[in-house]
Amino acid sequence: MNLDFEKSGGLVTAVVQDHATGRVLMVGYMNEEAFRATVETGFATFYSRSRRKLWLKGETSGHRLLVKQITTDCDRDAVLLQVEALGPGVCHEGYASCFFRRLENGEWKIAESPTYSPRAVYGDPA
Amino acid sequence: MNLDFEKSGGLVTAVVQDHATGRVLMVGYMNEEAFRATVETGFATFYSRSRRKLWLKGETSGHRLLVKQITTDCDRDAVLLQVEALGPGVCHEGYASCFFRRLENGEWKIAESPTYSPRAVYGDPA
Numbered sequence: 001m002n003l004d005f006e007k008s009g010g011l012v013t014a015v016v017q018d019h020a021t022g023r024v025l026m027v028g029y030m031n032e033e034a035f036r037a038t039v040e041t042g043f044a045t046f047y048s049r050s051r052r053k054l055w056l057k058g059e060t061s062g063h064r065l066l067v068k069q070i071t072t073d074c075d076r077d078a079v080l081l082q083v084e085a086l087g088p089g090v091c092h093e094g095y096a097s098c099f100f101r102r103l104e105n106g107e108w109k110i111a112e113s114p115t116y117s118p119r120a121v122y123g124d125p126a
Numbered sequence: 127m128n129l130d131f132e133k134s135g136g137l138v139t140a141v142v143q144d145h146a147t148g149r150v151l152m153v154g155y156m157n158e159e160a161f162r163a164t165v166e167t168g169f170a171t172f173y174s175r176s177r178r179k180l181w182l183k184g185e186t187s188g189h190r191l192l193v194k195q196i197t198t199d200c201d202r203d204a205v206l207l208q209v210e211a212l213g214p215g216v217c218h219e220g221y222a223s224c225f226f227r228r229l230e231n232g233e234w235k236i237a238e239s240p241t242y243s244p245r246a247v248y249g250d251p252a
Contacts, residue, residue, distance in 0.1 A: 007175075013153055015141050022148025027139055027204040039229070049133075072234055073224035074217050078153040080225045091200050098199035099206045103165070108198055 004077045005032050011047060012077050016090070019068040019082035025090040026098040028057070030079070042067050044081055061121045063087030088116040130202045131158050137173060138203050142216070145194040145208035151216040152224040154183070156205070168193050170207055187247045189213030214242040 003012050011029040018025055028046035030038065034054055037045040041056075044065035048055040058064030069082040091098040094114035102111040129138050137155040144151055154172035156164065160180055163171040167182075170191035174181040184190030195208040217224040220240035228237040 013139055015150055015153060017148075017150060022143075024141055024143060024150065024206050027141060027199060039232075070229040071225040071237070072227050072229070073153060074219045074221075074226070075224075076227075076234075078224075080150050093200045095200075098201075098204075099197040100200070101198050101202075103196040103198070106165075108202075111197070 002076070003032075003035065003072060003079070004075060007075075007077045011049075012079055014044070014046060015078065015080045016044060016065060017080060017082055019084055023097055024099055025065075025083070025085060025096070028055075035079070038067060038081070039070070044083060057090075058086065061087060061092075063090060063121075065090070089114070092118060092122065094118045128202070129158075129161065129198060129205070133201075133203045137175075138205055140170070140172060141204065141206045142170060142191060143206060143208055145210055149223055150225055151191075151209070151211060151222070154181075161205070164193060164207070165196070170209060183216075184212065187213060187218075189216060189247075191216070215240070218244060218248065220244045 005012060010031050014028045014030050016025045029049055031047040034045045034047045044057045044067055046055045064086045065083040066086060067081050067083050071080045089096045094116050096115045100110060100112050101108040131138060136157050140154045140156045142151045155175055157173040160171045160173045170183045170193055172181045172183060190212045191209040192212060193207050193209050197206045215222045220242050222241045226236055226238050227234040
């Protein structure tokens with residue numbers, strides 16, 4: 001029984017959850033090659049829709065995602081990764097989770113503090 | 127600051143998480159109308175990609191998702207809903223979560239027991 005990569009143009013949705021705290025850290029997308037790389041290496045690998053290539057999460061920052069468990073949903077077009085996040089944060093904007101903005105009275109408000117400096121990790125923006 | 131509905135052809139990815147246990151229950155998709163309906167009614171409403179229409183989760187089963195909190199990610203093309211799931215299960219196949227299959231040695235195995243009978247809720251398949 002395989003994943004359904006056809007439903008969304010070759011991609012499945014990948015939800016990443018901290019295996020210890022249960023916090024949802026990010027959502028990415030995987031083509032079949034990215035999914036296979038994730039399973040084979042044990043580190044979450046996505047397909048970057050903007051850069052159109054495989055993307056080993058943490059390749060630049062070192063903030064890799066060590067995969068502890070993978071589940072799939074009923075129609076097999078999404079996977080859920082339970083991970084141990086290596087490093088201070090998953091989000092390239094400097095937060096522990098990419099989901100750092102909360103809807104409050106119709107507006108998105110930053111609801112937490114950064115956990116690291118993106119500039120220190122990724123360098124100055126060009 | 128609005129959600130980015132353009133990136134994926136008018137849809138954002140919506141991850142649904144149990145607000146009390148942290149369990150990820152399902153992944154759906156929302157167009158702008160579905161997102162607005164979710165915020166206005168307080169019940170999760172998706173856009174069904176297969177039926178091409180709005181889909182109030184629990185419309186048939188009564189298993190609605192009462193939304194407690196909504197967050198969005200850094201690039202605003204995904205939302206995370208913290209919900210109270212009304213009813214015994216979110217998955218139309220009879221499970222508490224749609225993510226009931228776990229990858230074990232390269233095969234997807236059903237990793238838990240159903241929590242209700244889909245036939246009792248949805249009737250016999252035609």
